[in-house]
Amino acid sequence: MTPSLLPRVWLLQAVATGISIATGYGLGCLIAWAVRSCGISPDHSARLRRIGWWTLAGAAAVIVPTFLVLGSWWQQITRDLAGVDRIDRANYLLVLVLALLVAVVILAAARGIRRGTAALTRIAAPHVPAPLARVVALMLVVLIAVVSINGIAYRAVIGLADRTASAADHGTAVGVEQPVAPERSGSPASAQEWESLGREGRTFVAGGPSARQIQEVTGRPAPTPIRVYAGHDAADTVEDAAELVVDELHRTGAFDRSVLAVATTTGRGWVNPRVAGALEYTAGGDSAIAAMQYSFLPSPLAFVADRESPQQAGRALFEAVERAVEALPEGERPALVAFGESLGSFGGQSAFGGAQDMVARTDGALWVGTPNFSPQWSYITAHRDAGSPERLPVVDGGEHVRFAAGGQDLDLDGAPWATPRIVYWQHASDPITWWSFDLLLQRPDWLREPLGPDLDPGVRWTPFVTFWQVTLDMVFSADVPAGHGHTFGPDAAQMWARILEPPGWTDADTDRVHAAIAEERY
Structure with a gap:
């Protein structure tokens, strides 16, 4: 209690x-x-x-x-x-x-x-010594129980959930309409059909702030942010799906934007709209976000049943986008950033060998609500600076990697913060x-x-x-x-402002984006 x-x-x-x-x-x-067993029988x-x-x-x-x-x-x-x-x-x-x-x-x-x-x-007992008979019997009973639960009941439950989720994936959330802007997958100009994107994919490409909304908040002219996506049924493998996403990036002109973000989704393909929207506001609309769906399972079931797919998808998508960026002339490449929440954070980090690899291969990253079993997070947390708490570790004095529960935690008492900047956003109350x-x-x-x-x-x-x-x-x-808990909202404005550091950006700009995200103005 x-x-x-x-x-x-x-x-x-x-x-x-x-x-x-x-x-x-x-x-x-x-x-x-x-x-x-010690011979004591009161x-x-x-x-x-x-x-x-x-x-x-x-x-x-x-x-x-x-x-x-x-x-x-x-x-x-x-x-x-x-x-x-x-x-x-x-x-x-x-x-x-x-x-x-x-x-x-x-x-x-x-x-x-x-x-x-x-x-x-x-x-x-009549065939083997009594102690051995008991051990063998216990092992057989446990084996039968495990096989029954894991091999029969477990597969039946997961199979039913997958079929149910697959059917639900063909629906569209209330109020979500097919985009007409060519900067979005699923639009008439896109090679990815609207119906193929899945429920969460359709919500993602149809959402986000418009160019007008961004201009109202930032006071600066803004283009329409690019959002590209591939659904679960769009390809046979995650590698093929990643290539479809890259094709969409080329089609939309995403490589000409100043910021290109690779988002690893949760189980059903969800991307936190507040985190995505905050990035687009902070980049002044001069951004592109690439994502894809790798499962039909809701995150709680995927959390238990499928931890391989997020890793495979995270690696496949980031590496495909990275190859495309590296093929460009060095002075014409967009800033390449990565983000993901929950299973998306777990999967997205799988593209990297650790913090130094993130620093070497990205221009910044935002990992939100990372599960405890994520190897990169676990290693970084375990090797934090002496005296810093586990809930908000300090790593190498905050040189590149910082942990935060809110925007105020990023300051780290004024310690210098070199770029690229990696942020782990987590709450003390997040199970x-x-x-x-x-x-x-x-x-x-x-x-x-x-x-x-x-x-x-x-x-x-x-x-x-x-x-x-x-x-x-x-x-x-x-x-x-x-x-609180596993809910991450308008503080995404502070996170992206510190990671991207747009030219001429002020704290007042961040406050306006924070207010816009809090009001769900997208």
Whole structure:
């Protein structure tokens, strides 16, 4: 019931509590087994057992209601910190009922495995030594369970999700209309048909600020920003799709723009419109953004089921665009930048061997809400400067790479910032960034160090418990206001202004772009 990174609805709280109950019971059983294995078998009297049970019941009668009340109170504090409306605390009375049900289901599954192991042990016992029979039986039961879940149920669920998502991909979001500007894929002038772009692709090419909107905000004349895209069904391989994107870049004249951005999308092909729009405002419309879809799966499922496709797509698209840029005369090349959010950040970084490779091959990058399993992010974070916190590392004194939760963090106390500039944008309350299997048994540095400003001071690490809390925080990680969790918004204006440093750009320009993005004026 203790607080974690984000507010939890009572249903998710019940699941977290139920898993914790089952885990605690399992650990108790393990300790009891270890004690008996050492030859210790206490023979308590009936009176002592009775006293023990009544003591336990009395403690539970006090502790359980107390923590239900405290848990609901902690959640209200967490909601205030995240800028989310408070809820009726009476809902937390239902947590105990559902939590017990979850715990019973988990316990039943565990006992089913135990019974299966015992049955197989009895079959094997006449033929092999008893200890070996037990080990073999346990391995067989676990193997059967894994094969059943991973090989049958897992594939069925992922297959159904993929088919469902594929069908939904043919739809178009409300209010999205086919662009007529030749600077956009899917327009009448484009080789990429409107229907082939997928739902998110159509939303991407039809969106963004117009030349007029950019001029109104920046006070400078602006061309129409270029957006090119290839859908999942446009080619047989990601490499072929990347070449189609490059063809679109050539068709639209993207290589004549001052800024060319390679965006790696999330699972279904989504590009954060605020991040893309902020880049276009900051570049004064003299920009082109290239992206492509590599999956039908929603990001939560792709997060679990498919971590290869984002990497393949990220490498294929960046390398294809990079080759095209390098084929131009050196003085006629656009500034080549990269960005991506969540799985897009993970996939986009896969095109590089690390921070120095990004510095060598780009003119800047913005990685947003990077998942914890991203190798480049993990390495950079682990090798941060001594004394800097894990939630906002300092790398080589901030020479090229900087971490920020908001625009103000980029200043780094006035330290000089060389170009190219690489920014990792992440929030202290984002479970996507902090979720790891290591949370099961190891307290991370971000919970040893001073907590982020949007975390309850009562957040603590508890073995097993914290892992499940953060796991369930991920479910609604994007359903909070910008600046918290996995929601990234108008601060993209500050990020791109510092990365691109347009000539003559001022803080007032950044403020106007920030306001435009906050108002969704695109």
